[in-house]
Amino acid sequence: GSHMASMGVTVQDICFAFLQNYYERMRTDPSKLAYFYASTAELTHTNYQSKSTNEKDDVLPTVKVTGRENINKFFSRNDAKVRSLKLKLDTIDFQYTGHLHKSILIMATGEMFWTGTPVYKFCQTFILLPSSNGSTFDITNDIIRFISNSFKLE
Numbered sequence: 001g002s003h004m005a006s007m008g009v010t011v012q013d014i015c016f017a018f019l020q021n022y023y024e025r026m027r028t029d030p031s032k033l034a035y036f037y038a039s040t041a042e043l044t045h046t047n048y049q050s051k052s053t054n055e056k057d058d059v060l061p062t063v064k065v066t067g068r069e070n071i072n073k074f075f076s077r078n079d080a081k082v083r084s085l086k087l088k089l090d091t092i093d094f095q096y097t098g099h100l101h102k103s104i105l106i107m108a109t110g111e112m113f114w115t116g117t118p119v120y121k122f123c124q125t126f127i128l129l130p131s132s133n134g135s136t137f138d139i140t141n142d143i144i145r146f147i148s149n150s151f152k153l154e
Helices: 011-028 030-036 068-077 079-083
Strands: 037-046 062-066 086-097 103-113 120-130 137-147
Touching (some): 011 079, 011 103, 030 068, 030 079, 037 068, 062 137, 068 079, 103 137
Parallel strands (some): 037 137
Antiparallel strands (some): 086 103
């Protein structure tokens, strides 16, 4: 958790600041991304190691990673690719959720691409849990899903 939440900050402020920090960190220092995650966090993210990626496909394969340590290894191993991310957010939705309604559910949609790839539509969902001191949030859940651009008639 590396984003501040002080009194008078709205949930919207928290969400915008979080997303800005998160995607900025992807571009500048992916090896530090794991700090955003809770120790038992679950991540479903782009499977950068997959060789089956067909350039004609408009949907990328994903991989599930559990625990901050493994999330750290995942981002570090794919550092160069992660850094080349370009991203445009189209929509951001958020709701309170979880125990005592203290966690925050965020759903972001947009488009992303990496050096040498087509543009992919995506939807990314986060759950942020307040840290024990209540001043920061940790990601407990993070799911990215790529959405097909085309409706294909059989």
